[in-house]
Amino acid sequence: MKTIAFHVSSLAQGGAERVVANLANRFAQDGFNVYVATEEYGNNEFTLDPKVKRIHVGLKEEDEKKNRIVKFLIRVKYLKSFVKEYKPDVLVAFAHRCNYRALMAAGNSNVPVVISIRINPVGYYDAFSDTVQIKWLFPKAAGCVYQTKEQKDWFKPYLQDNSRIIMNPINPKYFGNPLPKVREKAVMHHARLVDFKNQPMLVRAFLKVHEKHPDYVLKIFGPDSGDGTKEILEKLIRDNNAESYVLLMGASSDLEKEIPKGEIYAYSSDYEGMPNSLLEAMAMGMPVVSTDCPCGGPRAVIRDGENGFLIPVGDEDALTDRMNRLIEDKELSKRFSENARKIEDVASMEAIYKQWKDYLEEVTSK
Helix, strand or coil, rough: CCCCEEECCCECCCHHHHHHHHHHHHHHHHCCCEEEEEEECCCCCCCCCCEEEEECCCCHHHHHCHHHHHHHHHHHHHHHHHHHHHHCCCECCCCCCHEEEEEHCCCCCEEEEEEECCCCCCCCCCHHHHHHHHHHHHHCCCCCEECHHHHHHHHCCCCCCEEHHHHHEEEEEEEECCCCCCCCCCCEECEEEEEHCCCCHHHHHHHHHHHHCCCEEEEECEEECCCCCCCCCCHHHHHHHCCCEEEEEEECCHHHHHHCCCCECCCECCCCCCHHHHHHHCCCCCCCCEEECCHHHHHHHCCCCCCEEECCCHHHHHHHHHHHHHHCHHHHHHHHHHHHHHHHHHHHHHHHHHHHHHHHHHHHHH
């Protein structure tokens, strides 16, 4: 295996995009020829190593007026042309529609396709059209990478024997940084402002924390997804006159410096794949509380009461209680912090890169 191609819709700030950028850069640094085939360009994107070649396979201006089905087929056509021209030894697709397009584009070529599931299948892979495409296309895949066992079990009987469960790699910049000696009385959170992250619940829970601990603030870092969540949060803050202690910080490229300034970390998602933000917080030594959301990502890394707290999805009172406990019990917070850092043993870039490299070499050798 000498040439690897990744296919993802864009490199905009998001979980799948972050993993693609990290893996592409690491494979390139190891001497592989690496292509990243994307359909869109954005203003706020992850940076690729200069050795990685990015190829546009998205719609052209003249395609935009066509109907949805024709657009889908055109996208497949452009990706198929990419595969034919660059002849990668393996095509790795990330996320929902990209998985389908890659399997259709590779078609009768000799290029094996490895797909990757990045989200909770319920609600994303259970529509009638998905059921048809999964039965038709997934058996054609040379392999599949899941993030959790729950994901893998959901897709039975497809892609079991030739699949792997591989955690997301954590960017090395989040490891090894000492916590500040003097820290802000702050609860920290970083993620896109988007509906399934349920940041409104986090704000509501913190409002009750603030009643008990009025010297604490909540800082939420992350870009606006544009789905209306930011506006909901702004109204919630405004209605509770909380502008001075619930702060929407926007996106930041210095999270490894900003997040450890706070005392604790909270995560409120309703569902996830493997939440990069949570992994990063643990790598930075933050004492964390997180929802035990499907499809099992937080549960895969948090041992409740040992290196963090797990709470039921949507349980606002439990979130309030655990944040208060971490604020009030400094010894518990310190123990969580020390144990959380051990995530480096299983989720460092090198550990995850080796798993991906071994798996792709296994797939391409068949």
